Amino acid sequence: xxxxxxxxxxxxxxxxxxxxxxxxxxxxxxxxxxxxxxxxxxxxxxxxxxxxxxxxxxxxxxxxxxxxxxxxxxxxxxxxxxxxxxxxxxxxxxxxxxxxxxxxxxxxxxxxxxx
Amino acid sequence: xxxxxxxxxxxxxxxxxxxxxxxxxxxxxxxxxxxxxxxxxxxxxxxxxxxxxxxxxxxxxxxxxxxxxxxxxxxxxxxxxxxxxxxxxxxxxxxxxxxxxxxxxxxxxxxxxxxx
Numbered sequence: 001x002x003x004x005x006x007x008x009x010x011x012x013x014x015x016x017x018x019x020x021x022x023x024x025x026x027x028x029x030x031x032x033x034x035x036x037x038x039x040x041x042x043x044x045x046x047x048x049x050x051x052x053x054x055x056x057x058x059x060x061x062x063x064x065x066x067x068x069x070x071x072x073x074x075x076x077x078x079x080x081x082x083x084x085x086x087x088x089x090x091x092x093x094x095x096x097x098x099x100x101x102x103x104x105x106x107x108x109x110x111x112x113x114x115x
Numbered sequence: 116x117x118x119x120x121x122x123x124x125x126x127x128x129x130x131x132x133x134x135x136x137x138x139x140x141x142x143x144x145x146x147x148x149x150x151x152x153x154x155x156x157x158x159x160x161x162x163x164x165x166x167x168x169x170x171x172x173x174x175x176x177x178x179x180x181x182x183x184x185x186x187x188x189x190x191x192x193x194x195x196x197x198x199x200x201x202x203x204x205x206x207x208x209x210x211x212x213x214x215x216x217x218x219x220x221x222x223x224x225x226x227x228x229x230x231x
Binding site for chain 2: 033035040041042043044045048058059090092102103104105106107108109
């Protein structure tokens with residue numbers, strides 16, 4: 001079974017803090033993704049990575065950065081947290097996009113509250 | 116840019132009945148994938164069913180089936196014999212085909228309530 005884990009289920013941070021959200025997958029997937037989930041808005045793509053040290057901006061990258069130093073780990077960084085970044089953050093991973101069984105596997109999510 | 120629309124924020128169905136969740140999408144691509152994901156309360160998002168646009172046959176997975184109408188850009192999910200465990204948020208998602216990494220474009224979700 002594919003397993004995607006996220007470092008915290010719940011996190012409370014103060015405005016201006018630097019925040020790290022960690023994601024680890026154990027299936028040797030090439031692609032990893034960070035989404036943000038807000039009620040009434042669905043999931044929106046923040047960043048994704050298709051290889052170690054490679055990253056691409058998604059639909060809402062402003063205020064975020066990412067790091068992928070190892071294939072199994074993908075970190076989302078909030079350089080200076082703001083209250084409008086209070087949200088549920090979901091990590092996902094997948095095989096290469098041209099794989100016949102392409103699908104994304106999701107982690108349990110991190111509910112971040114910025115006060 | 117691709118968009119995915121789920122016009123039903125919430126649906127309710129009696130246990131053992133059938134329910135259909137709607138999804139429409141907009142794309143200029145001819146080849147793509149469509150997905151339905153399920154997110155139970157406080158639990159992980161899981162894939163329910165997948166449809167490749169080049170396949171005319173509608174996908175089915177046990178009690179779950181889709182009605183894929185490519186010309187109409189419609190991709191509805193039918194759940195037969197609804198069970199209490201089907202209660203969840205359901206998200207329709209789109210991804211273009213081809214190589215390279217690409218994220219999913221999601222609809223806003225439909226909250227499905229199962230009445231016992």
